[in-house]
Amino acid sequence: MSQETIESAAESSMGAHDEAMVKVRDLKTYYDNSGLFNSTPVKAVDGVSFDIRPGETLGLVGESGCGKTTLGRTLLQLEEATDGDIRFDGTDITTLGSDELQTWRRNAQMVFQDPQSSLNDRMTIGEIIREPLDVHDWKTPRERNQRVKELLSTVGLQREHYYRYPHQFSGGQRQRISIARTLALEPDFVVLDEPVSALDVSVQAEIINLLEDLQEEFGLTYLFIAHDLSVVRHICDRVAVMYLGNIMEIGPTEELFSNPSNPYTHSLLSAIPEPDPTVDRDRITLQGTPPNPRYPPAGCPFSTRCPARIRPPNHQDLDDELWMRLNALKSTLAERKRAERSIRERVRAAVGKDTRFGTIDETYDELFSDVKVPSSIESVLDRIATHAENHEESEAIDLFHEEFGSVCEREEPSYYTVGDDADEHRSYCHRHDDDYREPGPVLDDRHR
């Protein structure tokens, strides 16, 4: 596998495409809604770079809360970027004034997940579709009405539907109405945020086909946000996999599905049911839940749950099960540390209510009572327990890192070119460095 470290985080991190329509560089969107209990911002999008070429569909996948919608909304400037730039055909839209932004918005639109709530029930279908034309003072009122009728037929509805109301339509038809409204001003770029997730499976295929036909007819470029990987595999040319505000892997769809590189992509794909029962493939079960995006871990964002985390040289031969339990201990310590930060938890403790995590003895009992722990590890665990008992979670974690940590917790990875399609396929993982084994074989050893 060809591997090349791309050091320059911005311009080259996701492959600079001269022909790109959208160029996103080191984009961050933080929600800084500081309140009484917390002043740390939520790092919803934490430094992503990628390109989208004209006429292509880029898929964006990842667990709930990883930042997909925020990224889509930031691309359309419905959320303000905290840092980085977004260039559409060379123009950095993060610097546009409100009038310029209003004019630019004609080019880029969004279709939302839930057609039930995204349409105003007090307006007729005609008014809903015509609204963006009215807002942008598009041509004459007569031409607007004409345009709405054309759009109704473009999305497979009838002209008579103009005078009906949203509640008179099914979920699929309502999504067609949303799509017609989106197309009214002839945009070049559309963010599709889970456009079929709320629909029945039989209707999903119809809407997907419609979106594909419209793309071909009008040369549209799509960012397709989804959690259903089979839909993504069907409709997307390339896919970006997101975790905790970062893009972990990006590449051509088929290549990424058949030859995933990043440990996170491996685990995401392993959760898809295997249609062929003769194929021996184990599901990779990830420990714990994704970290709170207010407190992303140092180093690699996936390090706290990664099933292929690099081990320090003195623990290479440790039993896999014990290694997994040690990782679980680390997650528990991190949770306790976060709780320690919360004023509410401190107040609860002060008034004698238990915190959510029980005692360290209980944790140890649960994690280590049924595995063999070598005495060298046991002595480290004892020292960690002493810190935890004294509510010194930071010290406990520091000690854990000292003994069991590696480059994964210490340094942010670089993007590496991986796979067969050298320029196109990139993964954000230390294991692609020549000093380490690739994630695939490690996961095979540890999980199959």
Ligand SMILES: Nc1ncnc2c1ncn2[C@@H]1O[C@H](COP(=O)(O)OP(=O)(O)OP(=O)(O)O)[C@@H](O)[C@H]1O
């Ligand atoms: N307006 C907001 N204020 C504060 N935090 C927010 C806001 N909107 C989203 N977040 C947080 O930002 C993070 C990313 O949310 P986002 O909705 O972008 O994720 P997602 O991947 O689209 O999730 P889902 O698939 O559930 O829609 C989450 O932790 C979420 O709670």
